Amino acid sequence: MEKPKAVITGVGAYYPEYILTNEELSRMVDTTDEWIMTRVGIRERRILREPGKGSAYLGAKAVEDLFRKTGTRPEEVDLLICCTVTPDMHFPANGNIISDMAGIKNAFSFDLNAGCSGFVYGLVTAAQFVENGHYKKVVLVGAEKMSAITDYTDRTTCPLFGDAAAAVLLEPSREETGVIDYITRSDGSGWRHLLMKAGGSLNPPTFETVAAREHFIYQEGKVVFKHAVSNMADVSVEIMKRNNLSADDVAWLVPHQANMRIISATGERMGLPASKVMVNIQRYGNTTSATIPLCLYEWEEQLKKGDNLILAAFGAGFTWGAIYLKWGYNTGM
Numbered sequence: 001m002e003k004p005k006a007v008i009t010g011v012g013a014y015y016p017e018y019i020l021t022n023e024e025l026s027r028m029v030d031t032t033d034e035w036i037m038t039r040v041g042i043r044e045r046r047i048l049r050e051p052g053k054g055s056a057y058l059g060a061k062a063v064e065d066l067f068r069k070t071g072t073r074p075e076e077v078d079l080l081i082c083c084t085v086t087p088d089m090h091f092p093a094n095g096n097i098i099s100d101m102a103g104i105k106n107a108f109s110f111d112l113n114a115g116c117s118g119f120v121y122g123l124v125t126a127a128q129f130v131e132n133g134h135y136k137k138v139v140l141v142g143a144e145k146m147s148a149i150t151d152y153t154d155r156t157t158c159p160l161f162g163d164a165a166a167a168v169l170l171e172p173s174r175e176e177t178g179v180i181d182y183i184t185r186s187d188g189s190g191w192r193h194l195l196m197k198a199g200g201s202l203n204p205p206t207f208e209t210v211a212a213r214e215h216f217i218y219q220e221g222k223v224v225f226k227h228a229v230s231n232m233a234d235v236s237v238e239i240m241k242r243n244n245l246s247a248d249d250v251a252w253l254v255p256h257q258a259n260m261r262i263i264s265a266t267g268e269r270m271g272l273p274a275s276k277v278m279v280n281i282q283r284y285g286n287t288t289s290a291t292i293p294l295c296l297y298e299w300e301e302q303l304k305k306g307d308n309l310i311l312a313a314f315g316a317g318f319t320w321g322a323i324y325l326k327w328g329y330n331t332g333m
């Protein structure tokens with residue numbers, strides 16, 4: 001018998017209420033709304049300010065929203081994968097903590113870290129367990145509290161990131177919907193250009209690492225930009241070609257939201273009009289593993305069963321990839 005496809009059957013999300021605007025940022029560091037809008041395309045981002053709450057809280061809220069929307073009971077979940085670079089703790093995994101918070105018992109749960117490609121890597125990974133018939137209900141959640149590792153004295157990184165979480169439910173499909181094809185790549189030599197220098201086993205925390213601000217994101221923006229813009233577009237074009245998809249056949253590009261210029265360049269290389277490219281970077285900034293599912297969440301009502309979607313991302317590692325996904329449902333409006 002043919003293997004089932006892994007299809008997304010629902011989307012949930014959660015983002016904190018507090019809005020950090022460019023105007024407020026320009027009072028914290030030497031920057032302007034004009035610079036951030038023209039160089040990156042972000043106007044505001046959400047920040048989780050309540051003490052005692054981390055990315056697992058955001059993730060659990062997104063999963064609860066997913067359960068509510070899809071009518072899923074926590075005990076039905078077989079597997080939960082949390083994609084994150086900002087787990088509550090080094091260990092245990094956020095996947096375990098989110099499962100506990102959302103009432104999921106005895107499910108296989110773990111974390112996956114692929115920087116900003118987290119959701120693309122996560123979807124490819126999660127799909128295997130559905131396609132091989134082992135699991136019927138799989139939750140994939142991207143949950144990030146980027147504000148916890150953002151240096152709000154560094155103007156080159158602090159405008160870029162925001163906090164959010166979004167989750168999808170994956171189930172087996174006997175139809176030609178779901179994950180059809182994927183290209184996943186990495187180049188570990190890129191690790192030195194985008195990282196958090198201290199806090200791991202290489203440079204455990206000391207007074208010196210804290211004083212040197214090494215527990216925050218370090219990014220060589222120009223180098224990362226150059227690799228992101230070519231690699232994200234290359235895999236997006238490659239996946240279209242090998243599936244014989246023309247620009248007309250593609251309903252939506254769902255790109256990672258790091259920089260409006262990277263998003264536009266990818267859309268243009270694919271030959272897509274801007275109207276087919278999901279963009280919400282102006283309202284959330286770069287929420288790392290949460291950007292792509294947050295787009296799916298916001299566009300859900302416009303998506304139709306059978307729509308061809310290309311998901312594409314680039315991030316720390318370096319990691320990058322593209323997925324050809326056939327949307328599986330109409331929202332019944």
Ligand code: UT7
Nearest residue numbers: 031032035039040116155156221222224225228258259315
């Ligand atoms: O999601 C994971 C992967 N990450 C990415 O894909 C991010 C890729 N990189 C980028 O998006 C861009 O490189 C940035 C948005 C990070 C930076 O944009 P850029 O156009 O590459 O700027 P730059 O770093 O080349 O800096 C240009 C100038 C510099 O001034 P000088 O040296 O020309 O005088 C910076 O100091 O802009 C200055 N600058 C700023 N000015 C005002 C940098 N940050 C700011 C700022 N406000 N916030």
